[in-house]
Amino acid sequence: MKKIVFLFLLVGLFSCKKEAEVLENKIKEDVAFLADDKLEGRQTGTDGEVKASKYIVERYKEIGLQPKGTEDFLQSFSFKPKTDPHKEVEFTKNTDSTITGNNVIGFIDNGAQTTVVIGAHYDHLGYGGEGSLYRGEEKLVHNGADDNASGVAIMLDLARRLQSKNSAAEIKDQNNYMFMAFSGEEMGLLGSNYFSKNPTVDAKSINYMINMDMVGRLKADNTLAVYGTGTSPLFRQTIKSNNEKFTLIENESGVGPSDHTSFYLIDVPVLHFFTGQHEDYHKPSDDADKLNYEGMNLISDYIFDIISDLDDNGELAFRTTKNESEETPRFKVGLGVVPDYLFDGKGMRIDGTREDTPAFNAGLQKGDVVVKLGDSLVTDMMSYMRALSVFDKGDEADISVMRNDQRIDTKVKF
Structure with a gap:
């Protein structure tokens, strides 16, 4: 009898250990694999993207998610590359002239009538191409x-x-959860767009969508941008009541340059999380050793609390928001800077400059805050873009920046 009891104890201990290993936090490990040179930048339609999708599938299985693609965990989509930048991408059957990408979709079925989509794109630029800001040969x-x-x-x-949480709870959450790793985002939100037109659950059952794109560079001041706060009446109150760690920059619009837009356009409330632009954006230098992993854990905690808080609120009401991208001025020149999109002071703060650009040649530096350009005062990002829109290549303009409480007046040539 003692041998039998001992055997059961060993089995129990082994099971607990196995479950603990499965449920371990692997944020750093996941980034290390996905951002490894061996995946060659994870461009849609390449072997690197396939390797990334297989890794995500294995992680879904390890966690215990159910498949919810069209073929197991995958939802493949094929498209012809755009020849006209003003036309939409055409989804088509896989032929010699098409590119095929894969959304990777997992599911937690709580038997609920509504489903929360939690997503992030996993594709990138491969070896660069048109989207790259790298200027080396x-x-x-x-x-x-x-x-x-x-x-x-x-x-x-x-x-x-x-x-x-749902394995341990006697009462299941009141939402199902769908986890989506999108491909084709860098080519124009293609994976999320395809899913919105070909959902693997009833689109009307999608309660809300959470998107995470560039959430690895939380700065020392813990500034976190949350977009889409106006797409449901409960969002603003919920993100504030669960916030203890962050300086929040809120934006109401449900439209932006990431995958949440595809869900907003089918009347789904959305929240998009973002830690800001930086000098390594779309460059080979965006590597795993530069991420703030402690900050990523804080963001995971925060979003988990938001999801848990919203769980007993039933189906969320959807609200349309103003499309700020339609109001963005068009301009023919640029300063050649990386703007700090999370800056909430007066002016436009520079988060980085690129060599051999108007800003670099004028002596502008990271941390400078542009307060005047030409005849226009610059109070925020929109006023900066309006000021920039009046200039043509070859023009010279006065520019004023604040640097460490000192105003510097100089000239910039476009």
Whole structure:
């Protein structure tokens, strides 16, 4: 009898250990794999993207998610590359002239009538191409650690936590959870667009969507941008009541340059999380060793709390928001800077400059805050873009910046 009891204890201990290993936080490990040179930048339709999708499938299985693609965990889509930049991409059957990408979709079925979609794109730029901001002659791998291995890693961590929570709870959550790693985002939100037109659950059952894109570079001031706060009446109150760690920059619009837009356009409330632009954006230097993993854990905690808080609120009401992208001025020149999109002071703060650009040649530096350009005062990002829109190539303009409480007046030539 003692031998039998001892055997059961050993089996129990082994099971607990196995479950603990499965439910371990693997954010750093996930980023390390997805942003490795071996994946060659995860460009849609390449072997690197296939390797990334297989890794995500294995992580879904390890966590215990159910498949919810059209073929197991995968939802493939094929398209012809755009020849006219003003036309939409045409989805088509796979032929010699098409590119095929794969969304990777996992599911927690709580028997609920509504489903929460938690997503992040896993594709990137491969060796660069048109989207790259790298100006060297040599072709280098663009690993995209922040853009967007960071979002996928937090998505997987949320899957781990929600699966663990629902496995332990006697009462299941009042939403199902769908986890989506999108491909084709860098080519124009293609994977999320395809899913919105070909959903693997009833589109009307989607309660809301959470998107994470570039969430790996939380700065020392803990500034976190949350977009889409106006797409449901409960969002603003919920993100504030659960916030203890962050300086929040809120934006109401449900439209932006990431995958949440595809869901907003089918009347789904959306929240998009973003830690800001940086000098390594769309360059080979966006590597895993530059991420703030402690910050990523804080963001995972925060989003988990938001999801848990919203769970007993039933189906969320959807609200349309003003499309700010339609109001953005068009301009023919640029300063050649990386703007700090999370800056909430007066002016436009520079988060980085690129060599051999108007800003660099004028002596502008990271941290400078542009307060005047030409005859226009610059109070925020929109006023900066309006001021920039009046200039043509070859024009020279006065520019004023604040640097460490000192105003510097100089000239910039476009």
